[in-house]
Amino acid sequence: MDHPALSRPDTSDPQRLTGCPAPAKLNLFLHVVGRRADGYHLLQTAFRLLDWGDTLDFALREDGEIRRTNAVAGVPAEHDLVVRAARLLQARTGCTRGADIALHKVLPMGGGLGGGSSDAATTLIALNRLWGTGLSRTELQALGLQLGADVPVFIFGRDAFAEGVGEALQTLELPPAWYVVLSPGVSVSTAEIFCAEDLTRNTALIKIPDFAASTTRNDLQAVACKRYPEVQNAIDWLAQFAPARMTGSGACVFAEVFSADDAERIAVSCPERWTAWKVRSASRHPMYEWL
Ligand SMILES: C[C@@](CO)(OP(=O)(O)O)[C@H](O)COP(=O)(O)OP(=O)(O)OC[C@H]1O[C@@H](n2ccc(N)nc2=O)[C@H](O)[C@@H]1O
Numbered sequence: 001m002d003h004p005a006l007s008r009p010d011t012s013d014p015q016r017l018t019g020c021p022a023p024a025k026l027n028l029f030l031h032v033v034g035r036r037a038d039g040y041h042l043l044q045t046a047f048r049l050l051d052w053g054d055t056l057d058f059a060l061r062e063d064g065e066i067r068r069t070n071a072v073a074g075v076p077a078e079h080d081l082v083v084r085a086a087r088l089l090q091a092r093t094g095c096t097r098g099a100d101i102a103l104h105k106v107l108p109m110g111g112g113l114g115g116g117s118s119d120a121a122t123t124l125i126a127l128n129r130l131w132g133t134g135l136s137r138t139e140l141q142a143l144g145l146q147l148g149a150d151v152p153v154f155i156f157g158r159d160a161f162a163e164g165v166g167e168a169l170q171t172l173e174l175p176p177a178w179y180v181v182l183s184p185g186v187s188v189s190t191a192e193i194f195c196a197e198d199l200t201r202n203t204a205l206i207k208i209p210d211f212a213a214s215t216t217r218n219d220l221q222a223v224a225c226k227r228y229p230e231v232q233n234a235i236d237w238l239a240q241f242a243p244a245r246m247t248g249s250g251a252c253v254f255a256e257v258f259s260a261d262d263a264e265r266i267a268v269s270c271p272e273r274w275t276a277w278k279v280r281s282a283s284r285h286p287m288y289e290w291l
Pocket residue numbers: 027030039040041042043045111112113114115117147148149150151164165166190191194195247248249250
């Protein structure tokens with residue numbers, strides 16, 4: 001499937017920010033290298049930002065209320081990371097302003113594309129500007145980590161090599177690339193995959209320069225494929241064209257291809273029961289300069 005590229009928000013009205021992008025990510029590799037006492041896993045992973053994602057609109061409210069103004073299938077407003085992010089920023093800064101928030105969902109949920117986390121990151125960046133709360137990038141990253149391990153990288157705003165639970169970030173300089181991203185039509189719970197008895201949790205540490213050359217993998221892939229055979233089927237199908245692997249805890253799988261034309265050709269030949277997208281990398285978050 002084709003999709004519009006992400007654009008920059010409209011900032012012409014000081015009372016609102018419309019068309020704020022929330023890009024997807026891929027985990028180019030993901031190694032589980034240990035486990036913390038609280039059960040969270042220590043990782044090494046490479047995050048790649050994509051020129052594809054959700055968009056959000058924010059309108060200032062002076063009464064302090066946080067309202068999501070549209071329905072989102074499968075995500076009640078009170079559970080939405082967007083609403084939780086807005087409340088967290090209020091609590092952290094003592095801000096008495098509120099917002100109406102519209103979330104235009106494009107990314108498949110439970111896909112390992114980080115959609116919910118990116119929505120939350122965009123909310124923190126946008127409201128920090130709309131409310132004039134003035135937190136720095138580092139402060140927002142720390143706040144975002146309270147919402148989920150994947151939130152900080154979207155505030156960091158660049159391709160990154162990540163350690164810790166995904167919050168210790170170093171910039172990665174990667175050449176532009178085209179990908180085919182394929183959703184095998186199942187939604188995978190991140191917690192379910194990390195809790196699995198059969199997950200390998202002791203992969204040896206690598207150094208950043210080894211990343212391209214070394215044999216990396218996604219340690220979560222075998223676990224997800226065992227529980228969701230369609231993920232393995234999707235990898236096998238995509239691997240006919242280029243090396244294919246799962247992103248994050250799944251369910252989406254991806255392959256880097258040589259050109260936009262190759263991506264298009266492969267995406268349109270995807271079996272009907274799945275959905276495939278032609279996607280370009282984005283080396284920076286479109287709102288990177290706001291922090
Ligand atoms: C696997 C990754 C790779 O980028 O992405 P997704 O597949 O979710 O996109 C992330 O580590 C997911 O980050 P995120 O989706 O924010 O996870 P969180 O909400 O913080 O955690 C959900 C659950 O996953 C487990 N979890 C998550 C991250 C981590 N480093 N170790 C864990 O054990 C915990 O059981 C936690 O309760």
